[in-house]
Amino acid sequence: MRPIMTAFEKSPDGGQGLARDMRVRWAFEEVGQPYEVRLVSFKGLKAEAHRERNPFGQIPTLEEDGLVLFETGAIVLRIAEQHPGLLPADPAARARAIMWMFAAVSTMEPPIIEREQAGYSDRGKSWYSTERFAFLEERIGVRLGELSARLGENDWLDGDFSAGDLMMVMVLRRADARLLEEFPNLHAYVERGKARPAYQRAFAAQWRVNGEGPVPV
Amino acid sequence: MRPIMTAFEKSPDGGQGLARDMRVRWAFEEVGQPYEVRLVSFKGLKAEAHRERNPFGQIPTLEEDGLVLFETGAIVLRIAEQHPGLLPADPAARARAIMWMFAAVSTMEPPIIEREQAGYSDRGKSWYSTERFAFLEERIGVRLGELSARLGENDWLDGDFSAGDLMMVMVLRRADARLLEEFPNLHAYVERGKARPAYQRAFAAQWRVNGEGPVPV
Known part of the structure; x- marks a missing residue:
């Protein structure tokens, strides 16, 4: 089955x-x-x-x-x-790959989804404003900057491609392309993920x- | 060490x-x-x-x-x-306990933290309003209602206490007590967690x- x-x-x-x-x-x-x-x-x-x-x-x-x-x-x-x-055999590397999975959904994704939701579920609300979008995007930018600094010139977040990269690439895809393009290494990272067969x-x-x-x- | x-x-x-x-x-x-x-x-x-x-x-x-x-x-x-x-030995039950860990940080926590942040980082912003707080709390209420329905009369989310309950109890503690008290079984669930030695x-x-x-x- x-x-x-x-x-x-x-x-x-x-x-x-x-x-x-x-x-x-x-x-x-x-x-x-x-x-x-x-x-x-x-x-x-x-x-x-x-x-x-x-x-x-x-x-x-x-x-x-x-x-x-x-x-x-x-x-x-x-x-x-x-x-x-999708997970390294070495126990420490395996734990770090799982760490990146949690980082994707728990640290990177919430501000990205908050911005996304503000674009539709807040429409018509008194607080819907470009000023608020800028505030939310600044918050996403901080996280992207931190991730960019950690990734550096590496292909993947920790050694070979793992389930952590899979989750992170997909979360980054939810961010506005405009925001991602400010960090060329993150943009290239997402493209590397998308290029996998x-x-x-x-x-x-x-x-x-x-x-x-x-x-x- | x-x-x-x-x-x-x-x-x-x-x-x-x-x-x-x-x-x-x-x-x-x-x-x-x-x-x-x-x-x-x-x-x-x-x-x-x-x-x-x-x-x-x-x-x-x-x-x-x-x-x-x-x-x-x-x-x-x-x-x-x-x-x-903190994890059951049975592989299926173990997978479900890990599922509840992800549900805690990825589904329940983001709206709770969004409401919390709105109380301080939005202070002084043009969109800071009780109307917005009500909107955010309604969103949390939906998730609490869904969790409450799944928990029902059980002590823990899936069989014995697990790492999934540990994470969920701690996430629920971050929600305003007022919101939690609308769901007596969730309130009792958190109290059960807090009563553990x-x-x-x-x-x-x-x-x-x-x-x-x-x-x-």
Whole structure:
């Protein structure tokens, strides 16, 4: 039995590969594990059948041999623990790769998502303002600067490509390209991630669900 | 050599145990691992010596046999993997406990921290308003309601107490007590966590650094 992942029936990004199922698809592709996809409508996300999988009504989830998981970080870690290719064998290097996974979702992602949400859920609110966007982007810029300084001239965050890089590249993709371009090494880091054959297979797979026409190069 | 953790020289919460070192202290206490603490001043957080430990200039960090880790989730997971007591032996249950760790920092915590930050870093800004606070608290309320529904009448999120509960209890402590009290089972869940002897030892240890007078009961 192949593992089953849930994804948006139609991603709001129209196939840009920014939805979180892309992270799980990429992980499966890196380790060569075939998987099935169960598409869920927006209405279905909040229905009881999906809440059973994820009480917060979000995608992606993973079902495998009776195990049901949600949280992208936990799913990617599970895949990385079951198959070689996403975590180093050395215990200290392995712990650092997991550290970067947490850093991606817990330190880098929240200000990026806050800025993203301010663009739509705050629309029409009294506090919706370009001044506030600038404030939020400055906060993202601080984190990007810190990450840029740590990455330096390295290809990946700690030795070879790992699940930590996979998560970080995907989180950085959610930041406005304008912000990322101020840090050429981070921009190049994201491009390196996107150039991986496994990324491209995953991107094409989500494009077939969400996009229109041929897969953009 | 005992592992060395960093913590605030003086926590801004004056000993309420809301700073993230409390999560690591609690994990060490649950598994019975003695540890050393290196206190860091606010200035020291942004100094090069600490940036070496954590590029984002935050506490806590862990140093152990040459391994240096940051990110509370990664540190607690490392402790849980090295010692029995915080992760179930069954592989599926273990994966679910790790899932709850990610859910704590990636799904529950961001809106809670956003509300917290809005109370101080937004002060004096044009968008600082009670209307915005209500909006942010409604968002937290949605997540609390979803978590409450999943927890139901259970003592812990999935079977016995795990590192997932440890992280979730600490994240819920950061939410305004007013919001939590709308969900009696979540309130009781947090109180159950706080009643654990390991929690109380950890709390007393951080109080000796940050508080004044006898440890509050």
